[in-house]
Amino acid sequence: xxxxxxxxxxxxxxxxxxxxxxxxxxxxxxxxxxxxxxxxxxxxxxxxxxxxxxxxxxxxxxxxxxxxxxxxxxxxxxxxxxxxxxxxxxxxxxxxxxxxxxx
Amino acid sequence: xxxxxxxxxxxxxxxxxxxxxxxxxxxxxxxxxxxxxxxxxxxxxxxxxxxxxxxxxxxxxxxxxxxxxxxxxxxxxxxxxxxxxxxxxxxxxxxxxxxxxxxxxxxxxxxxxxxxxxxxxxxxxxxxxxxxxxxxxxxxxxxxxxxxxxxxxxxxxxxxxxxxxxxxxxxxxxxxxxxxxx
Numbered sequence: 001x002x003x004x005x006x007x008x009x010x011x012x013x014x015x016x017x018x019x020x021x022x023x024x025x026x027x028x029x030x031x032x033x034x035x036x037x038x039x040x041x042x043x044x045x046x047x048x049x050x051x052x053x054x055x056x057x058x059x060x061x062x063x064x065x066x067x068x069x070x071x072x073x074x075x076x077x078x079x080x081x082x083x084x085x086x087x088x089x090x091x092x093x094x095x096x097x098x099x100x101x102x103x
Numbered sequence: 104x105x106x107x108x109x110x111x112x113x114x115x116x117x118x119x120x121x122x123x124x125x126x127x128x129x130x131x132x133x134x135x136x137x138x139x140x141x142x143x144x145x146x147x148x149x150x151x152x153x154x155x156x157x158x159x160x161x162x163x164x165x166x167x168x169x170x171x172x173x174x175x176x177x178x179x180x181x182x183x184x185x186x187x188x189x190x191x192x193x194x195x196x197x198x199x200x201x202x203x204x205x206x207x208x209x210x211x212x213x214x215x216x217x218x219x220x221x222x223x224x225x226x227x228x229x230x231x232x233x234x235x236x237x238x239x240x241x242x243x244x245x246x247x248x249x250x251x252x253x254x255x256x257x258x259x260x261x262x263x264x265x266x267x268x269x270x271x272x273x274x275x276x277x278x279x280x281x282x283x284x285x
């Protein structure tokens with residue numbers, strides 16, 4: 001029996017197992033897993049898998065790579081706006097000003 | 104003026120009709136743990152790898168000044184979980200009859216939490232959230248609500264783990280509740 005993987009948005013082959021609490025576990029090839037309650041029958045499992053597919057179809061996944069790209073864009077944009085606002089002096093330079101000795 | 108928002112959480116044995124928790128608290132964090140006691144620190148109730156957390160029955164509470172709350176969406180929107188972790192969440196509420204009814208929290212896998220929230224997704228593809236008066240359990244939920252105070256349906260989550268889950272804290276992830284107010 002296959003299961004719908006929300007990450008790939010596809011039906012995939014899975015490995016079925018039972019955990020120590022007698023819950024039924026299906027594990028995808030990418031190690032993602034779903035748990036179903038102890039005592040679930042085959043008919044109930046089919047219904048739960050169908051409900052799982054309906055509930056998760058259409059998810060627009062944000063990958064870690066996409067998050068890194070967005071973070072880099074934000075950093076670059078913040079640096080640019082700081083420069084445009086005239087705040088261009090590196091922090092270390094601000095503490096390295098010459099001593100001032102009034103006469 | 105604007106609406107005042109806070110997350111609240113029901114805990115304890117289910118009570119009443121429609122069911123709700125015995126205790127209702129305002130919360131500023133969501134730490135999945137091996138306990139339903141609100142005040143118990145997650146570090147004092149760790150989830151053993153292979154087990155599940157108790158469900159967390161959070162919901163949104165609106166007060167202050169507003170005309171209308173609408174267009175609710177709920178999703179995990181930033182930062183990936185590590186290996187061996189699956190986050191399950193409340194199904195979409197697209198009708199009053201869809202709202203999740205409170206059950207006494209436990210560490211057993213909750214089959215009613217049909218949405219897989221493990222991966223971060225765009226909030227636009229999150230589950231629909233409805234709003235209503237009295238509390239998250241109450242009937243009369245709708246996509247748009249003018250009552251004040253106003254509540255979302257339950258935004259329930261449960262962290263499930265496998266033996267592959269790493270010891271220690273999970274990554275800190277972002278769960279977003281998006282709504283319009285005017």
